[in-house]
Every structure is written in C-alpha cells, then in structure tokens.
Amino acid sequence: MMFKILVSDPLSEEGIQPLRQADNLEIILATELSHEALLEIVKDVDAILVRSQTQVTREVIEAAMQLKMIGRAGVGVDNIDLEAATEHGIIVVNAPDGNTNSAAEHTIAMMTALARKIPQAFNSLKIGHWDRKSFIGVELKNKTLGVIGLGRIGAEVTARAKGQRMNVIAYDPFLTEEKAKKMGIGFGTIDDVLKAADFITVHTPLLKETRHLLNKEAFEKMKDGVQIINCARGGIIDEDALYNAIVSGKVAGAALDVFETEPFVGHPLLDLPEVIATPHLGASTKEAQESVAVDVSMDVVNFFNGEAVRNPVNLPSVSKEVLAKIAPFLNLAEKLGTFLSRLTDETIVGVTIHYAGELADYDVRALTRNTVKGILKRNLGDHVNDVNAKFLAERFEIKVEEHKTTTTKGFLNLMTVEVRTAVASHRVSGTLLNGLGPRIVKVDDYVVDVVPEGHLLFIKHKDQPGAIGRVGTLLAAKNINIATMQVGRSEVGGNAIMMLTIDNHVAQNETNDLTDLVDIYEVRVIDL
Numbered sequence: 374m375m376f377k378i379l380v381s382d383p384l385s386e387e388g389i390q391p392l393r394q395a396d397n398l399e400i401i402l403a404t405e406l407s408h409e410a411l412l413e414i415v416k417d418v419d420a421i422l423v424r425s426q427t428q429v430t431r432e433v434i435e436a437a438m439q440l441k442m443i444g445r446a447g448v449g450v451d452n453i454d455l456e457a458a459t460e461h462g463i464i465v466v467n468a469p470d471g472n473t474n475s476a477a478e479h480t481i482a483m484m485t486a487l488a489r490k491i492p493q494a495f496n497s498l499k500i501g502h503w504d505r506k507s508f509i510g511v512e513l514k515n516k517t518l519g520v521i522g523l524g525r526i527g528a529e530v531t532a533r534a535k536g537q538r539m540n541v542i543a544y545d546p547f548l549t550e551e552k553a554k555k556m557g558i559g560f561g562t563i564d565d566v567l568k569a570a571d572f573i574t575v576h577t578p579l580l581k582e583t584r585h586l587l588n589k590e591a592f593e594k595m596k597d598g599v600q601i602i603n604c605a606r607g608g609i610i611d612e613d614a615l616y617n618a619i620v621s622g623k624v625a626g627a628a629l630d631v632f633e634t635e636p637f638v639g640h641p642l643l644d645l646p647e648v649i650a651t652p653h654l655g656a657s658t659k660e661a662q663e664s665v666a667v668d669v670s671m672d673v674v675n676f677f678n679g680e681a682v683r684n685p686v687n688l689p690s691v692s693k694e695v696l697a698k699i700a701p702f703l704n705l706a707e708k709l710g711t712f713l714s715r716l717t718d719e720t721i722v723g724v725t726i727h728y729a730g731e732l733a734d735y736d737v738r739a740l741t742r743n744t745v746k747g748i749l750k751r752n753l754g755d756h757v758n759d760v761n762a763k764f765l766a767e768r769f770e771i772k773v774e775e776h777k778t779t780t781t782k783g784f785l786n787l788m789t790v791e792v793r794t795a796v797a798s799h800r801v802s803g804t805l806l807n808g809l810g811p812r813i814v815k816v817d818d819y820v821v822d823v824v825p826e827g828h829l830l831f832i833k834h835k836d837q838p839g840a841i842g843r844v845g846t847l848l849a850a851k852n853i854n855i856a857t858m859q860v861g862r863s864e865v866g867g868n869a870i871m872m873l874t875i876d877n878h879v880a881q882n883e884t885n886d887l888t889d890l891v892d893i894y895e896v897r898v899i900d901l
C-alpha cells in the first residue's frame with residue numbers, strides 16, 4: 374500500500390532521504406501554500422511534515438480525511454492543534470533533540486551580540502560611520518544569567534554561560550536544589566531569578582502557564598538595566614510590556630528570535646535601538662535541519678511500517694526495553710477489551726484493569742490503551758485507535774482505572790479487565806502461557822481455558838443434562854461447525870456457561886433460536 378506524505382515546510386533534502394528510500398511512501402513537496410491551497414492538498418494525504426510555518430489547525434486536520442500522522446521537524450508543536458489531532462486519532466511526532474545544540478548556540482550568539490551591540494555597530498558602519506563611542510557594551514563575565522526553563526536547551530545554554538564565567542540562576546518546576554547544586558548553579562523561585570539576573574533567557578514551551586510569563590509585573594521585579602533574550606517562543610514575553618520596559622529604561626536591551634505573531638515585520642519593537650532580532654533562526658543550521666528531518670522521517674517510516682515511533686507527542690513514549698516486555702500482551706489486552714464489549718449491551722461507565730504478577734513491574738499504559746480500544750471498537754470501529762482511545766473514553770465519561778499487584782494465583786502474569794454498567798459488571802481474565810500463547814482463563818466467575826482468537830459463541834445456560842446436546846444439535850442443523858468447546862459452572866445444577874469456537878462468523882440474529890431451547894438463557898457472538 375502507498376502512503377502520501379506532504380512536506381509543507383522546507384525540510385533538509387539530506388534529512389528526508391529515509392522517506393525517499395521507502396518504497397511505500399510517495400512524497401509531495403509543496404511549501405509556502407496559501408491556506409486554501411493547503412486545505413485542498415491535504416484532502417488525500419496520509420501524513421503532513423512541517424516546521425513552524427505551516428499552521429496545522431483543526432480546519433486543516435478535519436479537511437484531511439486520510440490523515441494518520443503529523444510530523445514536526447523540530448521541538449515546538451504550538452503550530453499544531455494537538456487536541457484536534459488526538460481527537461481524530463492522528464499521531465503527532467516531533468524531533469526534540471536534533472536542534473537543541475543549534476538553539477543553544479543561537480541563544481549565546483544573541484546574548485553576546487546584545488551585550489556588545491554588534492548588530493547596531495555593524496549597521497552604523499555600513500552607512501559610513503566610524504563610531505566608537507555609541508556602542509559601549511558590558512562584559513558577560515561575572516554577570517548573572519537567569520535561565521527560565523532548564524530543559525534540553527536551557528541546560529545547554531547554562532553549560533555555555535558557565536564557560537563565559539557567568540553565574541547562572543535557574544527556575545524550572547522540575548529543578549531541585551540538589552540538581553542545581555550538582556550543576557553548579559543557583560536555584561530559586563521565578564521571582565528570585567527575576568530579581569537576581571543581569572541577563573534573562575527563557576527556554577520554556579509556550580503553554581497556558583508560560584504565556585506572558587514576562588509581563589509588566591515581571592519586568593518591574595527585575596534589576597534596572599536587565600537584558601532579555603528569547604530564543605524559545607514569542608508569546609512567553611508580552612511584547613507590549615517589553616516595549617514599555619525598554620522605553621522607560623528599565624530594560625537595557627532585548628535579543629529576540631521568536632515573536633507573538635510571525636512573520637514579525639513592521640512592529641514598533643524593531644524600531645528600538647536596544648532591540649536586536651533574527652527571524653526565528655534558532656534551529657537554522659545545516660546540522661540541526663538535517664538531524665530533525667532525519668528523526669522525523671525515521672518516525673514516518675516506522676509508523677507506516679507498523680512499527681513503534683520514537684518521539685510521539687500525543688502518546689506517552691514507551692522505551693524499547695519496556696516495549697519488548699509488554700509487546701506480547703498488547704494483542705491480549707485488545708482481545709480482552711473486545712470480548713467484554715460483547716458481553717453486555719448496556720452503556721459502559723467504568724473500566725478497571727488489574728495487572729498481576731510480572732505485569733505489575735511494567736509500564737502498562739500501552740496495555741490499558743489497547744484494552745480501552747478493544748472495548749470502544751464495538752461502537753466506534755476504526756474511529757478508535759491507540760492515540761484517541763483514552764481521549765474517547767473520557768469523552769464518553771467512561772472512568773478508566775489501573776491496579777497492580779505482584780501476586781497471582783497459579784499464573785506468572787494475569788490481566789483482569791472489569792467493565793461496569795449501570796446495572797451489572799463483567800470480568801474477564803487473560804494470561805500469556807509460556808510457549809503456548811494467550812488464553813482467556815476466567816469469565817465472570819467461571820474458570821475456562823480458551824484461545825482468544827476467531828469466532829466464539831458465549832452461551833449462558835442451566836447446568837442440566839441435555840443442554841449442551843441441544844445446542845450442538847441445533848448448530849449442526851444450521852451447518853455451524855464447533856471447533857472447540859469449554860464449559861464452566863458455578864455449582865452443580867446452577868448457572869453455567871459454554872464457550873464454543875466455531876469455524877465461521879455468524880450474525881447475532883442467526884443465533885436467536887438457540888435461546889428458545891430449554892435451559893439456554895443467552896447467546897452472544899464474539900469475533901476476536
């Protein structure tokens with residue numbers, strides 16, 4: 374099968390070689406598209422690869438009827454509507470490591486250029502002035518750099534700033550005093566950083582919590598003559614507040630690579646001599662562009678070959694080691710979900726998954742997703758997948774819970790899934806038997822031993838002589854061949870179940886006359 378991959382922002386040609394080499398991918402290079410042209414071209418593509426220009430909005434996602442994947446060759450995914458992608462079951466991947474170094478180097482270059490007024494001096498020289506008085510700078514040595522956001526780039530900037538003999542103080546919600554000590558930097562609240570720093574650089578994502586993190590109040594807390602660097606995302610700084618803080622003399626200078634609205638042209642900030650700027654060039658190096666394009670292309674190749682992706686944004690990533698351990702259970706998890714969804718016609722309001730034995734040691738989130746996917750498939754078919762399973766469960770107000778216990782009776786591993794409706798609950802347990810594969814070992818209170826595969830008939834009956842024979846005779850009359858049969862009962866003469874595997878699918882209504890038989894209460898067709 375061929376998949377169409379739209380590359381709608383300029384990506385390094387060397388970097389997209391993995392796409393070109395894949396024989397199931399057709400690449401469409403179409404950059405600088407108008408909004409209308411983008412809406413048209415996405416209609417039949419299977420994946421879109423972007424940098425930061427293309428706005429992958431809900432409208433674009435909803436116009437792309439075949440879309441399965443969005444790849445961001447870079448870190449920030451604020452140009453992609455993640456909620457809409459997740460809702461539509463579209464996986465979003467990014468390339469979080471490939472441009473870290475370039476962005477950190479750009480930050481240091483901007484800070485140095487700012488401190489020494491290099492762009493301003495160059496502009497002056499270009500128009501014929503040999504002016505050595507107007508461009509007195511400051512040294513970086515012994516100045517304090519405040520780093521807000523100590524992730525990949527923030528940490529690289531910190532290491533380089535220390536090389537410049539700067540003191541660094543950082544704030545990040547995940548930074549501990551111990552870690553700061555180990556890194557040889559100061560640790561504090563955001564206010565401590567704002568108050569202490571001579572230079573402040575931001576390296577957070579743009580989130581609700583970080584929008585306008587540097588606003589009027591924040592500038593008021595800073596030292597007089599502070600200088601600001603932003604090579605992360607435009608909206609982190611309130612540009613109007615920055616403008617006022619520069620004009621008032623509070624802020625001595627700002628180096629900006631990113632802006633609230635891009636392209637950023639004709640803005641009053643650009644008229645201020647204290648401001649230097651680049652047009653979002655943090656990641657614009659040959660090395661970074663090649664690296665991010667390779668990373669995202671490899672994930673596209675993996676995805677369309679049915680393999681796990683390395684850098685999912687709207688799915689928790691699973692390490693290779695964890696995946697190797699849980700992979701054999703993924704199929705079992707989905708089958709248990711599918712099985713349970715067929716045991717009731719009532720609305721499911723809750724799902725609890727008990728992981729026991731060796732499963733208790735694993736990161737089982739992928740198994741939970743697969744179980745929920747199996748449950749929802751009955752009504753949603755292909756509309757539910759790994760990406761949107763939990764999202765859809767939330768939307769349908771189905772409460773999903775996980776429990777773990779290291780002890781199991783008789784099994785090395787056991788997954789028990791319970792679904793609750795307003796009137797009843799049902800449980801099914803499954804295990805992976807060493808060398809024998811998956812088995813369903815319990816349904817509600819009945820112990821069974823069934824391979825979860827193919828076409829099943831689940832029959833509730835009364836434990837009476839003749840019940841099984843009557844079912845066999847009627848199925849034979851319908852030319853339905855029984856491949857295997859399991860029987861379980863709660864007590865002699867009490868309620869019992871039969872689980873039959875049959876050779877071909879039968880429709881539920883073809884089994885209606887089975888319930889007319891004496892002592893047969895309920896028949897459910899389950900295709901696994």
Ligand SMILES: NC(=O)C1=CN([C@@H]2O[C@H](COP(=O)(O)OP(=O)(O)OC[C@H]3O[C@@H](n4cnc5c(N)ncnc54)[C@H](O)[C@@H]3O)[C@@H](O)[C@H]2O)C=CC1
Pocket residue numbers: 447448449450469472473476521522523524525526527544545546547576577578579582583604605606630631653654655656657
């Ligand atoms: N100018 C450019 O071309 C480039 C810009 N970027 C941008 O740089 C930023 C940082 O990227 P990475 O370091 O790769 O991301 P990262 O995810 O490794 O680090 C972000 C850090 O920000 C911290 N953070 C989140 N909320 C915070 C808050 N309220 N206050 C303080 N810290 C907070 C997080 O805990 C995390 O440690 C992103 O916005 C990314 O989009 C990245 C590459 C190139």
Ligand SMILES: O=C(O)CCC(=O)C(=O)O
Pocket residue numbers: 424425446447448449450472653655656657
């Ligand atoms: O693609 C680019 O050049 C921008 C990179 C960027 O901003 C990011 O990775 O977050």
